[in-house]
Amino acid sequence: MKIKDYAILVAVIMIVVMMVIPLPTLLLDVLIMVNISIALTIILVAMNTKEALEFSIFPTLLLLTTLFRLGLNVSTTRSILTNQTGGEVIETFGSFVVGGSAIIGILVFLILVIIQFLVITKGSERVAEVAARFTLDSMPGKQMSIDADLGAGMISDQEAKKRREKVSQEADFYGAMDGASKFVKGDAIAGIIITVINIVGGLAIGVMVHGLPIGEAANLFALLSIGDGLVSQIPALLISTAAGIVVTRAVSDGNLGTDITKQLFAYPKLLYIVAGTLTLLAVFTPISPMLILPVAAVVAFGAFRMQSNLKKEEKVEKEANIGSPEAEELKKPESVIDLLHVDAIEFEFGYGLIPIADKNQGGDLLDRVIMIRRQCAMELGIVVPVIRIRDNIQLQPNEYVIKIKGNRVASGQIMLDHYLAMSPGVDDDSIIGIETVEPAFGMPALWVNEEMKEEAEMSGYAIVDPPSVVSTHLTEVIKRHAHELVGRQEVKALIENVRENSPAVVEELIPNLMALGEVQKVLMKLLKEKVSIRNMLMILETLADYAAYSKDPDVLTEYVRQALSRQITLQYATPGQPLQVITAGASLEKKFAESVHRSDQGNYLSIDPETSQVIFQNISEQAGQLQQTGVQPILLTSPATRMYMRQFIERFAPDLPVLSYNELEPDIEIQSVGAVNISSGAVSGL
Known part of the structure; x- marks a missing residue:
């Protein structure tokens, strides 16, 4: 613990101690001034906060200051009844502030207590209660809004955590303020009771113990009791006002002074109406014009100055916007670039x-x-x-x-x-x-x-x-x-992930053998046939082995598929059971081999429409028969024609897997449940 932590602990303990141990009057004077200073500090801090959570310690501070004030009341009461004095501060408040009159002092004290108890404390208590209720009721909606923003990607996990903590802190704060306001209410009641006890008890002790005449005793102890009540209720009034400011404070970008001057005087023209109303009072009422007209003149002059300042600010802002880079930027076509963003x-x-x-x-x-x-x-x-x-x-x-x-x-x-x-x-x-x-x-x-x-x-x-x-x-x-979700940026992130543990294969492949876009094409072809690219290291190593011989992404994809044969086998085969497939007959294999044409731009497949229709019907019939038995249809073909057969089939059966013999592990048992031939347009089944 730090020194300041020990200081707080000692201060709290001393508050309790001062209720038991008599204190000298000089120390009481110092503590009374400390109490007033703390109250002034609290109300000034409350006025300068932008939102309630900036002063989240206020409920606890309210309890401690109330305890400190009650401790002072006990000590000053003991001093008044025992020594017939409460210190210089109390005597000053009892004689100078209220003019030395006990009756005036009692009336002033009662007015302060009524203001604090019935106006400020009562209102603050109600506001705190309503704020706590509404804060708790709005918590689910706020949490849902945070979850929605997080799910939509508008905020990060850290930002969502901070916002959730703020929502929870708001609920705790207003709940604590609702309870803390009860201490202020109780403090006002205690101030009245303590003052009455001081007056009655002082009168009795002064007459029976000190032998003072009843009039002198009543005047002496009444003034001291009133002074004690004033020095305790004035700080209490300040702190009650601070509590009201905190619980009624809305979130803004400025402090209370800034908001009042900015919002209250936001319409200077209305002040002319105020000045005119005051002038009418001076003309049509018995009130002396010398009292009202100066005030009306000051209000009118203030309205004129504020209106002039607003016009100057608007003119400067307009000129600044005309020549500012932001204004010029808004005129450019590129200013709509954010509207072009498309979510994945x-x-x-x-x-x-x-x-x-x-x-x-x-x-x-x-x-x-x-x-x-x-x-x-x-x-x-x-x-x-x-x-x-x-x-x-x-x-x-x-x-x-x-x-x-x-x-x-x-x-x-x-x-x-x-x-x-x-x-x-x-x-x-x-x-x-x-x-x-x-x-x-x-x-x-x-x-x-x-x-x-x-x-x-x-x-x-x-x-x-x-x-x-x-x-x-x-x-x-x-x-x-x-x-479609794997672009160059995503591929780069996946490759960088491999680079962290296996930098050699990445440095060999990119950019010496393949560009990032070429790797992307291979990955897209694998994902299009639902082949996982999680084993990125093996994929990159296979590309590094064969990229020197061919740049064709179709050919490189076939090499990668064969390297991932164990993964593909486990994807479609059930351990301990034969893999049921539809095989491509010899006539179909021959037809595809003959229909491949090579050019400078690459290889492409060319089959006449009638033959394509026959192949489509034969494969669809075989796949339908196998699917009716509850087995996923798989077309098995040779490695040389697999990619061309896949290109042909994906147009009408994109979900039909097309595998080659080299993509299946040697130990897997294959059971052919049908064969597709086109020699006579018939379908053979086994």
């Missing part, structure tokens, strides 16, 4: 779906978005950009839209008071619901209510709650469009 991923929803994003209503969409980003990082090896979440009143109440780089790529509608029930394959007529289509995979489904949910589960239906439907759809959309 956007999730918009109608007002009826607000509960899925509102934590106060049980919504957990923001938490699900965080998990989606983590899941994509683990499965795909990419850092998904911040997903901007916003409501859109132009959408239907239960509709949502997913956008990738400003373009709408997916949409759906959900019913928050229902559950999505997906059939196990055999529909049950007893399950009644609203027919729909599962948005992520396009499967037929039903929206069922709470009563039908249990019956649907008993019938084997898969039941999914609305937030899970949305998060699943969003996850699948991100996976399907992951290749």
Whole structure:
């Protein structure tokens, strides 16, 4: 602990000690002046704060000053009743301030107590109570706003933490002020009681103990008691006023003095009305014009000067803006550059779906978005950009839209008071619901209510709650469009991550063998076929091995896929079970090999429309038959034709995986459930 910490502890202890141990009058005078100084300091600090939290220690300080003041009351009362004196300060307040009259002193003291107790303290207590209630009621909304800004990427985690702490501190502060105001109220009551005790007790002690005449005793102890009450109630009044200023203070950019002069005198023309009103009072009332007209003149002159100053400030500001770089910048076409920014991923929803994003209503969409980003990082090896979440009143109440780089790529509608029930394959007529289509995979489904949910589960239906439907759809959309989210900047960040642990491979590859854009093309082709790029080190090492022989991104992608054979095998094969595939027949392989044309710009595939239609029908029939058995269809072909077959298939079946023999581990068992041939336009099955 530091010296100042010990000083505070000792001061608090001494406050309690002074209530028990008699103090000399000289020390009492010093402590009384210290009390007045503290009260003045507190009210000046309260007037210069810009917001209440800048004086967050005020509730505790209010308690300590109240305790200090009561301790002084006890000590001065002991001195007055014992020694017939309370020190020079109290005697001065009792004789000079109130003119030596006990009756005037009592009246002044009562007026001060009434002002403090009924006006300032009562008002501050009510304001603090209302402020505490409204602050607590607004906490959920503020927290939701912070979470929304964080989920939308408008603020960082550190900024969100600071804003949450501020919201919590505001609630604690106004709650503490609500309680601390009770101490001020109690202090006012205690001041009245202590003064009455001093007067009555002093009268009794003066007559019975000191043998003073009753009139002399009444005058002596009444003046001393009034002086004691004044020196305690004046600081109490200052601190009560400070409490009122703090709890009524709104957040602003300036202190109280700046705000008053800026806002109260913001309309100089109104002061002319004030001056005119005063002039009418001087003319039509018996009040002497010599008293009113000077005041009216001062008000009118002040209005004239303020109006002149405002015109000068506006003129200077206008001239400054005309020639300022900011004004010139606004005239340039480049000033709209910020409007050209397009978010990588956007999730918009109608007002009826607000509960899925509102934590106060049980919504957990923001938490699900965080998990989606983590899941994509683990499965795909990419850092998904911040997903901007916003409501859109132009959408239907239960509709949502997913956008990738400003373009709408997916949409759906959900019913928050229902559950999505997906059939196990055999529909049950007893399950009644609203027919729909599962948005992520396009499967037929039903929206069922709470009563039908249990019956649907008993019938084997898969039941999914609305937030899970949305998060699943969003996850699948991100996976399907992951290749669009990997730009050069993102690729550079991934490569720099590898450089930290394996700088040699990065230095060898970039920029000596490949440019950053060429690496990006390879990564995009891998992600387009849902191949994870998390093993970035192996990808870069493979590119470094083969980039010297070929710059074709298609060829380099094939080399990388073969290097990732174990990963691809585990992606599609189940351990201990054969991998069921559709194989490309010899005639199909031959047709693709013959249709590849080479040019200076690269290789391209050229197949006539009739043959393309036959191939499309054959592959679609085989894939459909395999999909009906609950197995994901996979087309297996030779390494030489895989990339061309993938280019052909992705136009009508982008989700159909096309693998080559070199991309599967030798120990995996492959079971062909069909073969695609085009020699006679027929499909053969095994």
